Amino acid sequence: MTTPEQAVRSARQAAASMREQGAYQGDTARHESPTADALDERKLWRWALIDPDISDVRSTRRFGAPITALKRTLVRLLDQYHQELIAEQTRFNVAVLERLTHLERRIAALEEERKR
Amino acid sequence: MIVSQVMSGAGPFDAITTEALTFRSYFRRWGWGGADHAFRIAPGCDGALSPAAGLQPAPEDVLLIHHSAGWPRLGQLMALPNPKLLLYHNVTPAGWLWEHAPVLAAHCAAGREQLAELVAVVDVAAADSAFNAAELRTLGAERTEVIPLLVDRDKLGPAAAVPTGPPTVLFVGRLSPHKRQDEVIRAFALYRRHRVPEARLMLIGDPVSGRYVQTLRALADELAPGAVTIETGLSEAELGDRYRAAHVFLCLSEHEGFCVPLLESFHFGVPVVARPAGAVPEVAGDAALLVDDPDLAVVAELVHLAVSDAELRAELRRRGDVRLEEYAPERVAARLRAAVEATANGG
Numbered sequence: 001m002t003t004p005e006q007a008v009r010s011a012r013q014a015a016a017s018m019r020e021q022g023a024y025q026g027d028t029a030r031h032e033s034p035t036a037d038a039l040d041e042r043k044l045w046r047w048a049l050i051d052p053d054i055s056d057v058r059s060t061r062r063f064g065a066p067i068t069a070l071k072r073t074l075v076r077l078l079d080q081y082h083q084e085l086i087a088e089q090t091r092f093n094v095a096v097l098e099r100l101t102h103l104e105r106r107i108a109a110l111e112e113e114r115k116r
Numbered sequence: 117m118i119v120s121q122v123m124s125g126a127g128p129f130d131a132i133t134t135e136a137l138t139f140r141s142y143f144r145r146w147g148w149g150g151a152d153h154a155f156r157i158a159p160g161c162d163g164a165l166s167p168a169a170g171l172q173p174a175p176e177d178v179l180l181i182h183h184s185a186g187w188p189r190l191g192q193l194m195a196l197p198n199p200k201l202l203l204y205h206n207v208t209p210a211g212w213l214w215e216h217a218p219v220l221a222a223h224c225a226a227g228r229e230q231l232a233e234l235v236a237v238v239d240v241a242a243a244d245s246a247f248n249a250a251e252l253r254t255l256g257a258e259r260t261e262v263i264p265l266l267v268d269r270d271k272l273g274p275a276a277a278v279p280t281g282p283p284t285v286l287f288v289g290r291l292s293p294h295k296r297q298d299e300v301i302r303a304f305a306l307y308r309r310h311r312v313p314e315a316r317l318m319l320i321g322d323p324v325s326g327r328y329v330q331t332l333r334a335l336a337d338e339l340a341p342g343a344v345t346i347e348t349g350l351s352e353a354e355l356g357d358r359y360r361a362a363h364v365f366l367c368l369s370e371h372e373g374f375c376v377p378l379l380e381s382f383h384f385g386v387p388v389v390a391r392p393a394g395a396v397p398e399v400a401g402d403a404a405l406l407v408d409d410p411d412l413a414v415v416a417e418l419v420h421l422a423v424s425d426a427e428l429r430a431e432l433r434r435r436g437d438v439r440l441e442e443y444a445p446e447r448v449a450a451r452l453r454a455a456v457e458a459t460a461n462g463g
Contacts, residue, residue: 004435011417011418015417033298061159
């Protein structure tokens with residue numbers, strides 16, 4: 001019997017042994033989740049341009065398909081209004097990011113100048 | 117005594133809402149009154165909770181504040197003169213959620229900021245795990261209590277013998293990036309490819325967004341076509357059926373404030389393979405196979421061992437029963453009662 005305390009060591013040995021026999025080739029490493037990363041500039045730019053996904057509009061009830069259909073119809077009927085909201089919010093987001101990028105460049109230039 | 121419970125959000129399948137409603141049944145048993153409130157109430161709660169905007173407690177009523185996300189009107193809550201008991205369930209770091217659930221991420225970011233404010237005004241600070249209590253201490257709480265999540269095992273239904281059929285791997289938890297269902301799919305695909313081609317994987321939980329579920333489905337279709345089912349909105353009876361059909365529970369979550377499914381797995385006698393993240397080692401104790409190896413082949417082999425070694429399964433089942441005793445509802449209820457009474461008496 002393998003005890004719980006021995007199990008991980010046994011699994012490591014089994015994985016190594018299987019690998020020698022040709023199994024577990026290729027990528028078996030743990031993948032770091034990209035969403036755990038810090039907010040970098042590229043990601044902020046992507047998020048600044050709002051593009052809501054209508055598939056997120058749904059009912060969470062068990063038999064909610066008709067309610068989902070109704071909600072999505074309402075969203076489509078209000079599309080003109082939503083486009084206006086999206087345009088104004090996107091304008092603000094992009095303007096703030098441009099300003100931020102400009103400030104970062106100025107700080108970097110000033111720091112460079114100070115070093116000299 | 118009157119105890120009003122307040123939470124920022126409530127949902128029909130949410131562990132904290134379920135716990136609050138279980139608390140309420142204990143309060144009634146102890147002859148205590150009060151009601152349960154939330155600022156955001158999801159459809160399906162069926163009138164079990166009232167909107168927090170209508171909360172008007174008498175000055176001596178105890179407020180039990182369940183904290184797991186940002187509060188829209190925290191100032192109003194803190195300004196109330198009532199004795200306050202904070203029960204901290206942990207707040208998911210927003211970094212995990214910005215990509216797929218930006219509104220929830222914003223609530224979580226606010227929730228982490230607000231935690232320090234809450235710690236400063238409550239009479240008693242409690243958390244559902246020692247892992248979470250340590251966070252409260254870093255924010256200035258001098259004394260903390262641990263009141264583990266109260267799991268009503270009667271609702272889960274009976275355990276079953278080892279299921280027949282192809283090996284079935286199960287994970288139960290919110291379909292969210294920090295739970296790493298993507299890694300569960302990758303590890304399962306290795307197990308299936310190199311050990312048991314007919315194995316199946318069941319992922320169960322409410323999604324943080326439809327987009328995230330689509331991402332998981334695409335990964336499953338690529339790595340293990342036809343072998344992965346993703347289910348949401350299950351009733352307790354249906355959830356019990358899934359546990360009874362499982363040969364092993366695989367949790368590769370990277371952030372857990374408690375992890376109720378570990379106790380549910382122990383209840384159903386399902387062996388657990390898990391990453392030792394957050395409160396997982398504390399809750400699992402010696403009753404789970406904890407693996408932190410970066411090589412998913414080791415995880416796949418551990419799954420194979422847990423499925424195929426009958427004696428190992430029996431030993432894990434025995435240890436799981438011991439862990440369940442540690443988290444027995446009557447023990448948790450006694451801690452809860454002591455904390456509420458201490459709050460009513462000024463901490």
